[in-house]
Amino acid sequence: MDRIDALRLFTRVAELGSFTQAAAHEAMTPGAASKQITALEGRLQTRLLERTTRSVRLTDAGAALLERVRPWLDEYEALEDGLSEDRAAPAGLLRISAPVDFGARRLVGPIAEFMARWPKVEVRLDLTDRMVDLVNEGLDLAIRIGNLPDSALIARQLAPACMTTYAAPDYLERAGTPRHPDDLADHQFILDRNKPTPTRLKFTKGDETVEVRVSGRLSLNGAVPAARAAEHGVGIGCSPSWAVDDALQAGSVVTVLPDWQPDHRDLWAVFPSNRFMTQRVRLFVDHLAECFRDGI
Template structure:
């Protein structure tokens, strides 16, 4: 058990005034909870609880620690939740490069649906009929049509493209 978990257990014991109830809340045995609090007391070199067979009460040192730890744990829990929330919903800027015709005909409807589903993502489209340098020009995604040269980039085939040569009868 790490120090944050030990402090969380300390707060539970103080709130519930019971090692047994706190251990149940923290999913451990009462004996393990008692050992963790004893280890915390040894690390802090202070007795945190007055224990009897019928009750558990905070000492002055325990009261002082609780006053300082409770707001800090609330802040820490908020920080953890914020990180988890940030990871669960995509957000930021997504730069996409694509050929002009493909981008206008095929990509725009897909990107519009994507932006409606993930409003935290700002999509910046760049349509050009040249082979853009994705890395040096700062693109996250690039759509290519045709064979790709060897590179360290990760490529995924989206669809097969059928090429047909056509000409007017007068030209032929």
Template sequence: MDRIDALRLFQAVAELESFTRAAERHSLTPGAASKQISALEERMQARLLERTTRSVRLTDAGRALLERVRPWLTEYEAIEHGLAADNAAAAGFLRVAAPVDFGSARLIEPVTAFMEQWPSVEVRLDLSDRMVDLVDEGYDLAVRLGHLPDSSLIAKRLADAPMTTIASPAWLEAEGTPVHPSDLARHSCIIDRNRPAPNLWRFEKDGVKTDVKVDGRLSLNGASAAVAAACAGAGVGCVPSWAARAAIADGRVVSLMDDWTPEARELWAVFPSNRYLAHRVRLFVDFLAGWFKGTV
């Protein structure tokens, strides 16, 4: 039993004037309750209760202690119950970190829909490409793409985040169309420095994997910038499918080597712990998983 519980037990004994009834309230035996009060008295270096065969009464020191701790225990219980209620309800403040491009392009809509469904939740969405420290910086969760490093964080996979290889029609007309990953060696490729290994592109076909070392005159950071560069004819890009979807649909770029699948990425929700995870966080994570339905 911790010290707060010991003080609660002491308060119950004082109010009920009975070890037996106080012990019942705290699911203890009378003997265990008596030992806890004796330990409290030892810590306080004072006798707090006078015990007789028929009753239990406060000493002057006990009365002074009760007067001091009663309002504090009342306030503590109000805080405790309030936190428990906040965790049980879909209400409160939700702080989320996410990458800039993905957050801007793909998270705003589900965040807005979530807030419409749960009007008591307030969301702060922080967009940054740096790896934020969830605990030190006070985030409830982060949405991350790619392969996660080993850590003490809890991660839930939300969806696949496939990649695609693209180039503009003008580039392909001038430089030729690659049909095999090895053909990329003779193309100027757009290097996205946000990728873990920007110059190493990995592909798979029918279970066969191949790595291609690529190079190019343009390097940048960000999926949207890489798509824009490909649309402008800067070279061949390997980009997230969600970032290229509109440009492919309107013909600004062409999807290449569709039988060779670029190395798969995944979308994750990452949070510090799931032991006392607030209900609003669980709701948001489940909402995102349902929104993306398996693929970003």
């Protein structure tokens, strides 16, 4: 095994936390994989992994090596993809981060379709609402909804994420139905802390734009939980349409201020700017753009 293969094996062990799983992926025995890592540690004169009978974890030196070697291996694979005509089909691990609600509701289906089309591609999907560090966490891309303040990333806009204002019929019977965005200030509003400004909303009707401040007793983080809270009559919500469609169809919530459009957000695929984009990443982003061509 050459040094590139040894580094690739080390990366696989670190990602999976298992010699057995990494060895199976590289078509070798766990004992052979362990010997290769030991040889790599000997060449580098440092221990990279702490091994126990139940787990494998990185040492500080191993974590430092992983951070440096992972983007380099990605670039090397991208070079191979571009130069080798024999590798027309994408292969390898695709590491994706996405918001919890959107990933579970709208992203798993496209991922399954992509994996069915390209059977040599593996996917590791991390669902989290925190703003991940793509470079330090070794991610190939992140799916984000909203604005992109981080200039260290490159991005591709995939689709608009249209917003809907909604409430349960029984809430509107008790509290009244808003006729103008300014009326929202007198209502209980469900505050989604995943939004950059959960207490400030902007609405547009034709050439007229109105910005309003809202407040409410319930704050949470997530579009789907906000819709569920509205179904229980807690107050009025404003969320991406994909998170509310089921409730609207069921009649458990209805649209509020239908003539006023809340500011929409955008769906983005973002990538680290310091590494080449591999074939599997390019194809996956193209696949998402096709899946969401009509918006989300």
